[in-house]
Amino acid sequence: MTIKKIGVLGAGAMGGGIAHLAAQKGFEVVLCDVDMKFVEAGVAKMTKLMDKSITKGKITAEDKEAILARITKTTNLEDFAEVDFFIEAIIEDLDIKKTALAKVDKILRPEVIMGSNTSSMSITALAASTSRPDKFLGTHFFNPAQVMRLCELIRGAMTSDETMQRAADLASALGKTSVEVKKDTPGFIVNRCMMPQFLEAIRLVDEGVATPQDIDTAVKMGLNYPMGPFELMDLTGIDIAAFVTDYFYAETGRELWKAPHALKSMIRAGRLGDKTGAGWYTDRVKK
Ligand SMILES: NC(=O)c1ccc[n+]([C@@H]2O[C@H](COP(=O)([O-])OP(=O)(O)OC[C@H]3O[C@@H](n4cnc5c(N)ncnc54)[C@H](O)[C@@H]3O)[C@@H](O)[C@H]2O)c1
Secondary structure, eight states: OOOOEEEEEOOSHHHHHHHHHHHHTTOEEEEEOSSHHHHHHHHHHHHHHHHHHHHTTSSOHHHHHHHHHTEEEESOGGGGGGOSEEEEOOOSOHHHHHHHHHHHHHHSOTTOEEEEOOSSSOHHHHHTTSSOGGGEEEEEEOSSTTTOOEEEEEEOTTOOHHHHHHHHHHHHHTTOEEEEEOSOOTTTTHHHHHHHHHHHHHHHHHTTSOOHHHHHHHHHHHHOOSSOHHHHHHHHOHHHHHHHHHHHHHHHOOGGGSOOHHHHHHHHTTOOBGGGTBSSOSSSSOO
16 A cells, blocks of 8 residues: 555644654645644644745745645544554553544554554553554654654564554655664663663762753763753753653663652752753743
8 A cells, every 4th residue: 555645643743743744745644633723733833834944945835835735634533534654643641542542543444554653652552452553653753853864663562564664664755764663662762872861961960070061061062962961851841851761760660760869859840941941951941
């Protein structure tokens, strides 16, 4: 089956980005959320981004109209009946995801592959809520999906080789480099590599070795990273970092993943990063 139409459930930061990317690449898209206002907000965000691209001469007004025309906006799951590939990008809650996936599974044609954009949950557990665990995998895009080059493809316990190959082909058609995560492990590859760096950086602060600012400077200048760990945590959310490390600890019991004191203090103080106006830094968000 040739993939022409992609279904995306959840029109937030990731679902909206994936829908935009797919429509840019010439796919028809069905974008669904619980309320039309969320779908409209997702489309408004892509429209704003495309208006900027027009100003910069990267795309034309006709390109923008063609991209938007490829997106069907809906709150009705039945509209997924004709899609050739499905991606779930809703809230990071296992029960809510499982309930939604079970409903969508009944609507999709039997041969259609289902991907989840979860950043942490077990692909095997999500797949078990459907009748097609062999045709279910993790399709982990990064934020913003239109820009970031990677897509992690995660095997659940039952995912078939054919499903992995077809998902890799789709990722490539979407302009992404994909990597195969052979086992359904917490954090997959990227978050598993990134979290120890966050935690070690926080421990350096706890030990009084250096300030967040100096650690960021050291990492950027010494390792040639585009951002330091504290800047990146402020951008992506300190609560997310805490959630992820608590989840890793609960799943593995390894001391390595125990949240350091300074991380807990930030959460208790309600300093969650840019979204709350302050995090490790107080001057990143423009008033
Ligand atoms: N934000 C990131 O940086 C990032 C990066 C990679 C992966 N992820 C993962 O992607 C997924 C989506 O994250 P996000 O940041 O886009 O979240 P978000 O909060 O921006 O958007 C989630 C959307 O899902 C909708 N939704 C919730 N329940 C629904 C349901 N039952 N049916 C239909 N729509 C529903 C919400 O209304 C909302 O519009 C999560 O699993 C998250 O862990 C996020």
